[in-house]
Amino acid sequence: MQMMSWLVWGSIGVLLGAVGLGVYWSRDGFDPESIRGATVVITGCSSGIGEEMAYQYARLGAKILITARRENRLKEVVAKAKSLGAQEAHYVAGDMGKAEDCERTIQTAKEKFGRLDYLVLNHAGSSVGSK
Template identity: 60%
Template sequence: AKILALSVVTAIMAYSWRDTFVAESLRGAKVLVTGASTGIGEQMAYHYASFGAQIIITARRENVLKKVAEKCLELGAQKALYVPGDMSNTTDPEKVVKFAVEALGGLDYLVLNHIGPSPFAMWDGDVEHVRWLMQVNFLSYLQMTSSALPHLEKTGGSIVVVSSMLGKMCTPFVGPYTATKFSLSGFFGTLQHELAMQRKNVTVTICVLGLIDTQSAMDKIKGYTSMKAYPATDAALHIIKAGATRQRESFYPLYTYFGSLFRDWFPFLRDLFIQNSYNYEP
């Protein structure tokens, strides 16, 4: 009971940063959001716009980005530009950061959010897909970070990494995806230590999300599970606040915090629960 009470207090403390968020701090902020043509990235673009930020958005589909950028201007963005980029291509990550820094005259936030499509299915042995997905979901994040860091150091800026409960806990049907998210946790966790030890005024926020109701996620899990999905717009706002208040790690919704905390306590029961929460007949 004492441990449970302590965990609840810790959770409340972990969430208390919500009160410290000052919307005004984002007015005029120079922000690059990846994967912003749809889903959580698109919603983040709209929130940053409403806060009066200067935004660059990127993804592959130029026609969709154009519409998102137009809506951002309507919502109050000081600037909203788009740059198409394919993160499976090893030269585009650097090109996109360069575009953002030149267009904005610097950078305050690098928000890494994009993911490449990956099947929701048992692994079929396709190593090439894993290699490709590692470039899109992981290595391109490193390339963009490497290009952006000198500029973020000048502004005391932040890197915001959108990750998942699947970067903390193993579940079926998502082998390649979960591998990329675990990689992000490992790499950016190390970077947090190194930036702090070098006394660099750049923060890294890792966001751990549960199931969110984006079209792509809903299409994938259809028929497999009836787990509750949380609104993309709330997830997006949560991520922005976590970045703006320079959190190390942030959880949305709250169950992801408890899941991370207790995941190794009863491994047998955990795995039984996970395997029984999907509809699957071999």
């Protein structure tokens, strides 16, 4: 009888441990407050996913620097990002397939923010040998 009791309690202990680990591993560890005031550079922000990412970071109170080739669209995205709550929003028009535009973007981030916390690469880029 004592052996049966030990097996039941042991099984319950293992089951509770498994449930506890499952809950721990499945929890969402993201803290939106960790983004407030963070500096973020996002490429490919004139439309689509990049534009939406800029808005999401803006809603979380980040300082954003966005880049894409179409300057007129970047101005619109910056204005909307500011209205959504970005602490700061700036843009650099350029082609991330060109080394000088990449360097200018990172240099602008250093000048505007003094640091870079997140870099979100959302551009098609270029491949070796492409024409």
